[in-house]
Amino acid sequence: MNITGQCHCGAIRFTATAQPERVFVCHCADCQVISGAPFRAVLPVPVDQVELQGVPKQYVKIAATGNRRVQAFCADCGTQLFATEADTPKTLNIRLGCINERAQLKPVLQVWRDSAMPWLHELDDVPAHRQGRDSPLAGNPSTPC
Ligand SMILES: [Zn+2]
């Protein structure tokens, strides 16, 4: 399928031809910290199938194994865009959150499940608002995030 995406401020945009059945979720501690979220979902796409407009800033993450991974993000708005091999990029693991078609991209695999937040599977039981937060317990209702 063809996908499109962009960072929050629009300085960086991309289009790609992707295989939707490759989406996975990573629960590792690095993904939690770097994404600022309980887990990260990505769609791996061969680098030659991605057309990128704009130049992301890069942070090279060194794993415990010594593996070096580029983490690419927008220097202006901070949106995370993709990760790839530090030396010779072959595959861009595009962050699901910046892909416009993300609702159609259901993960098929989870990795590092041992470090997943223990409450993830309980979210369906947590009170939910259809939009924003309208509970006085939730702080300023107009700026929830
Ligand atoms: Zn941006």
Ligand SMILES: [Zn+2]
């Ligand atoms: Zn991870």
